[in-house]
Amino acid sequence: MLPVVVIHGGAGHVPRDRSDMSISGVCSAARAAYGILRGGGNSMDAVVEAVIQMENNPTFNAGCGSVLNVKGEVEMDALVMDGKTLASGAVSAVRNIANPIQLARLVMDKTTHACLTAEGASQFARAMGVPEVPLQSLITEYARMRWQKNLAHDANPVESQMGKMGTVGAVAVDREGNIACATSTGGLLNKMEGRVGDTPCIGSGSYADNNIGAVSTTGHGEAIMKVTLARLILFHMEQGQSVEAASDLGLAFMKSRVNGLGGVVTVDPQGHWAARFSSLQMAWAAAQKDTLHYGLYTGEHFTQSIDVPNPH
Amino acid sequence: MSAVIVVHGGAWAIPEELAQASVDGVKAAACEGSSVLKRGGSALDAVEAAVRSMEDNSVFNAGHGSTLNTDGEVELDAIIMDGRTLASGAVSCVKNIANPVSLARAVMEKTSHIMLADRGANLFAESIGMGTVPADSLVTEYERKEWEKHKNYVAGVMEDFNTQWAHDTVGAVAVDCTGNVACATSTGGIRNKMVGRVGDSPIIGSGGYADNFIGAVSCTGHGESILKVTLARLILSHIEQGKSVADASQMSLLYMGERVQGAGGAIVVSPSGQWAATFTTERMAWAAVENDVLWYGLDPKERLKEQLPK
Numbered sequence: 001m002l003p004v005v006v007i008h009g010g011a012g013h014v015p016r017d018r019s020d021m022s023i024s025g026v027c028s029a030a031r032a033a034y035g036i037l038r039g040g041g042n043s044m045d046a047v048v049e050a051v052i053q054m055e056n057n058p059t060f061n062a063g064c065g066s067v068l069n070v071k072g073e074v075e076m077d078a079l080v081m082d083g084k085t086l087a088s089g090a091v092s093a094v095r096n097i098a099n100p101i102q103l104a105r106l107v108m109d110k111t112t113h114a115c116l117t118a119e120g121a122s123q124f125a126r127a128m129g130v131p132e133v134p135l136q137s138l139i140t141e142y143a144r145m146r147w148q149k150n151l152a153h154d155a156n157p158v159e160s161q162m163g164k165m166g167t168v169g170a171v172a173v174d175r176e177g178n179i180a181c182a183t184s185t186g187g188l189l190n191k192m193e194g195r196v197g198d199t200p201c202i203g204s205g206s207y208a209d210n211n212i213g214a215v216s217t218t219g220h221g222e223a224i225m226k227v228t229l230a231r232l233i234l235f236h237m238e239q240g241q242s243v244e245a246a247s248d249l250g251l252a253f254m255k256s257r258v259n260g261l262g263g264v265v266t267v268d269p270q271g272h273w274a275a276r277f278s279s280l281q282m283a284w285a286a287a288q289k290d291t292l293h294y295g296l297y298t299g300e301h302f303t304q305s306i307d308v309p310n311p312h
Numbered sequence: 313m314s315a316v317i318v319v320h321g322g323a324w325a326i327p328e329e330l331a332q333a334s335v336d337g338v339k340a341a342a343c344e345g346s347s348v349l350k351r352g353g354s355a356l357d358a359v360e361a362a363v364r365s366m367e368d369n370s371v372f373n374a375g376h377g378s379t380l381n382t383d384g385e386v387e388l389d390a391i392i393m394d395g396r397t398l399a400s401g402a403v404s405c406v407k408n409i410a411n412p413v414s415l416a417r418a419v420m421e422k423t424s425h426i427m428l429a430d431r432g433a434n435l436f437a438e439s440i441g442m443g444t445v446p447a448d449s450l451v452t453e454y455e456r457k458e459w460e461k462h463k464n465y466v467a468g469v470m471e472d473f474n475t476q477w478a479h480d481t482v483g484a485v486a487v488d489c490t491g492n493v494a495c496a497t498s499t500g501g502i503r504n505k506m507v508g509r510v511g512d513s514p515i516i517g518s519g520g521y522a523d524n525f526i527g528a529v530s531c532t533g534h535g536e537s538i539l540k541v542t543l544a545r546l547i548l549s550h551i552e553q554g555k556s557v558a559d560a561s562q563m564s565l566l567y568m569g570e571r572v573q574g575a576g577g578a579i580v581v582s583p584s585g586q587w588a589a590t591f592t593t594e595r596m597a598w599a600a601v602e603n604d605v606l607w608y609g610l611d612p613k614e615r616l617k618e619q620l621p622k
Binding site: 112113195202221225 | 399402423505518521545553572
């Protein structure tokens, strides 16, 4: 059953013309992460590599391709967590870097802190020699078009937020049984400057514990925070629920209690995994026993050999 | 049912010279919150009032009297949460604000977001007309001296210090006469922290959590350890499994000690008015008001009592 990696490219409603790109993006990320795991690499390296690939892919709302805040700027959040030690690293509202997930990992590895925010995160990036990139390099035409559309008087920001909640995330268990998770996002379209969502908040955006499992979440950030969704799902697993049942219980509770939709990828220490969502779609992929699994709509589950090139 | 408020002034090795002032401060804060509840105020109003009282009191590491970061500046974190709706508001790394807990409440009530950081939090404060105070007005002579003393230490040494020193976050939990619970937590963080460091306090489920169906918790102690175990939510999960508020707190703090070698403290209240103040550090200043009786303590197992005027 080990190693295993499960990836998501965000829960929400992906326009038809973009759904193929989302699926091929998560499949590529899963393949890259699985390559690391299959070669004996550890789960932390695998989830970080998967998320870097999706940050670099303009299809997703993370790194390049992030949604814009109310001022038309990009502010990003990211979190990594190591299930062996429960160590974690996060950055929130960080600007002008290509791969927030790498900076989050540096916070974990190189500081005694767990989270650095905004200007402090930038100062730390400079101290670590992480190159600064121009704002424009993170902004796609598509992101700018949606931002402008949302500034119009008759805009329905909530509707368009559902259009692309594409936070990205990964969970993995390596051959040693070590578990890790990573989540990265550009946040919410037309968010206020300085808004921090669920992604960098431990227990909400993700959580990993070698004794229980790992979860990475996506969806409406404020709802996810209200129920600390990642930790909630793991509590259900501690009570004996399967990865699938625990994920569904957590998502159902979020819907009934705070009316929020979202999705999760979940693994347990034995390598059982689930990709579940209450939103219309979630692009997801998993790799285990040299097989690639992927899907977009509820109930969709395609499989193929990991060594065959991407679908679509 | 009777309303209850519990407050803490931080779990750490409180030195003798701060002991009396810390106890007086938490007693005053508990009474402040209790008088809000007695007037028919909500749990949310009560925890905000109690935390404001400690933010204004320079003996505590929150608002006025906060610790300084490596640049010698004050950066503040706070959270507030309403157990009825699970709505919450938080600010991280905000500067020049005297009462971050009230700004956190404004984030909850006036935006569709939960957390605002750094400059964004300050821009929001400005947009709602919340006055700023000069940075120096939040800095006490005591903290300036501590900063001077420690600024030459390397980070590793400071971390050892920090497990013993200066994480006196403040917090409050309450249940009002209608059974609504709320929590609030506010802090200046740890001494000589990096610029932009966000600790556990503003992180939902770590620094605090409140749910009318389970209870409310506010945490204090070594922030990075509290984050690793999402302490507030962990305590509540044990209560959900049928543990008493005291046992749930004790189990969770012991787990934090075993799993990640962190010490801390927590205050908890249940919707039926059960409460506890528990810590694994040397000391924690805490106080509670229930049925016109003021309870308080500082050292382990200390539990003193004063009758308040009806």
